[in-house]
Amino acid sequence: MTTATAPEPTVYHLRRSAEGSALDIRDFNLWYGKSQALHDINMEIQKGSVTALIGPSGCGKSTLLRCLNRMNDLIDDLRIDGQIQVGDFDIYGPGVDVIALRKRMGMVFQKPNPFAMSIYDNVVYPLRVDGVTKRSVLDETCERALRSAALWDEVKDRLKESALGMSGGQQQRLCIARGIASDPEVLLMDEPCSALDPIATLKIEELIHQLRGHYTIVIVTHNMQQAARVSDNTGFMYLGRLIEYGDTNTIFTNPKKKQTEDYVSGRFG
Numbered sequence: 120m121t122t123a124t125a126p127e128p129t130v131y132h133l134r135r136s137a138e139g140s141a142l143d144i145r146d147f148n149l150w151y152g153k154s155q156a157l158h159d160i161n162m163e164i165q166k167g168s169v170t171a172l173i174g175p176s177g178c179g180k181s182t183l184l185r186c187l188n189r190m191n192d193l194i195d196d197l198r199i200d201g202q203i204q205v206g207d208f209d210i211y212g213p214g215v216d217v218i219a220l221r222k223r224m225g226m227v228f229q230k231p232n233p234f235a236m237s238i239y240d241n242v243v244y245p246l247r248v249d250g251v252t253k254r255s256v257l258d259e260t261c262e263r264a265l266r267s268a269a270l271w272d273e274v275k276d277r278l279k280e281s282a283l284g285m286s287g288g289q290q291q292r293l294c295i296a297r298g299i300a301s302d303p304e305v306l307l308m309d310e311p312c313s314a315l316d317p318i319a320t321l322k323i324e325e326l327i328h329q330l331r332g333h334y335t336i337v338i339v340t341h342n343m344q345q346a347a348r349v350s351d352n353t354g355f356m357y358l359g360r361l362i363e364y365g366d367t368n369t370i371f372t373n374p375k376k377k378q379t380e381d382y383v384s385g386r387f388g
């Protein structure tokens with residue numbers, strides 16, 4: 120007869136920044152119906168840092184990312200317990216304004232999803248939804264967001280043209296510009312380069328470097344080289360658990376857990 124053994128606790132080796140935490144995930148569990156997809160996640164994400172979530176397909180990376188701005192709310196039969204704090208506020212606490220929360224947490228998806236409207240209108244969309252109509256505010260925001268997304272020089276002369284005429288890489292940078300137009304604290308990126316060619320991918324990675332510090336970035340990626348290149352800290356997930364979490368260099372060069380080592384050295388996944 121075999122006896123079930125308790126899972127080993129997560130190994131942490133995180134350098135603390137002076138900035139403190141932007142996100143604090145505490146004892147977080149999630150079930151889709153009867154199936155538990157996240158188990159006892161504890162993770163503190165430092166302000167202004169880039170944090171990569173890595174792990175084999177189905178380990179729960181996107182599920183965890185989507186919990187950070189409550190994108191999973193509309194899924195039937197979803198149950199969570201535990202806490203996620205953004206600053207000092209519990210995002211699953213009673214009476215939370217989810218729309219206001221999402222303004223603090225910009226999101227960029229796998230496939231660029233520009234709206235069928237002009238480049239300008241795409242960028243200022245979040246402000247218009249908020250009721251901003253003053254032209255000077257919209258113009259300034261558009262330029263600031265496009266500059267931050269390293270796209271201004273490429274599109275400044277065709278702001279009124281359709282966003283659908285841009286290349287895939289430009290569209291993804293446009294989505295990042297739209298994501299930061301309302302100046303969120305956190306930018307969530309779910310495999311933002313998986314639909315892009317290597318050159319467009321490089322531009323997004325450079326952009327992540329530039330945005331680092333100003334925004335707290337959490338990125339899900341299948342690409343371990345990318346995680347190693349862009350992130351300060353990395354969380355390795357497996358079967359819904361956070362196995363090891365710490366500074367990226369340690370995770371990739373000196374992980375404490377065998378599962379992490381096997382994954383980062385390409386032995387499975």
Ligand SMILES: Nc1ncnc2c1ncn2[C@@H]1O[C@H](COP(=O)(O)OP(=O)(O)OP(=O)(O)O)[C@@H](O)[C@H]1O
Pocket residue numbers: 151156174175176177178179180181182183194341
């Ligand atoms: N809407 C859903 N309903 C039921 N189960 C789901 C749902 N979304 C995800 N799951 C399950 O939860 C688990 C984690 O999925 P998730 O998409 O978070 O993993 P992932 O690590 O992001 O995978 P991938 O790298 O393939 O995108 C999987 O077993 C998946 O089948």
